[in-house]
Amino acid sequence: MPIRLENVAVAVRDLDAAIAFFTDLGLTVLGRDTVSGEWCDTAVGLDGNHAKIAMLQTPDGHGRLELFEYLHPDAIETEPTMPNEIGMHRVAFSVDDLDEALAIAARHGCHPLRGVGQYEDVYRLTYVRGPSGIIVMLAEELQKQ
Numbered sequence: 001m002p003i004r005l006e007n008v009a010v011a012v013r014d015l016d017a018a019i020a021f022f023t024d025l026g027l028t029v030l031g032r033d034t035v036s037g038e039w040c041d042t043a044v045g046l047d048g049n050h051a052k053i054a055m056l057q058t059p060d061g062h063g064r065l066e067l068f069e070y071l072h073p074d075a076i077e078t079e080p081t082m083p084n085e086i087g088m089h090r091v092a093f094s095v096d097d098l099d100e101a102l103a104i105a106a107r108h109g110c111h112p113l114r115g116v117g118q119y120e121d122v123y124r125l126t127y128v129r130g131p132s133g134i135i136v137m138l139a140e141e142l143q144k145q
Helices: 015-024 038-044 098-107
Strands: 008-011 028-036 050-057 064-072 091-094 117-119 123-129 135-141
Touching: 015 028, 015 050, 015 064, 015 098, 028 064, 098 123, 098 135
Parallel strands: 008 064, 091 135
Antiparallel strands: 028 050, 050 064, 117 123, 123 135
C-alpha cells in the first residue's frame, strides 16, 4: 500500500499569530476555513468540534502544516512541551540562513530554548519556542550543494 505524509497539524491559541510566524519564515497559506458539523465531530472525535483552520505549505511544495484554533470545545492549556516528552515532538524546517530565520523568529517573540548547536560539519541547528509553545527546529545545512 503506498503511503505519503499529508501534513502535520498543530493546535494554536491564536491562528493569525501562528500564520504570521510561519509565513514570515517562508511558508505560504494554501487556504483557510472554519470547520464544524457531524463529519468533523466524527473525524476528530470531539463533540461540537468547531475550529478555524489554515493549511500552509513549504516553498518546495513537499511539506504542509495545518494549524487549528479551537472555538469549541475550549482549547486545553498545558505546560509547554519539552524536547524529551513522549508524543508530538516538534516541527522541523531546513533554512538557507539560520541567523536570518532566528531574526524573523525573534520579531515574533520566539527564541531558542538554549542556543545554536553545530552537528559536526553538517548542520547548525536550534529548537525555538514558537507560537503557542510549539517547538520548531530550524536547521541550516553547512555543506550546501
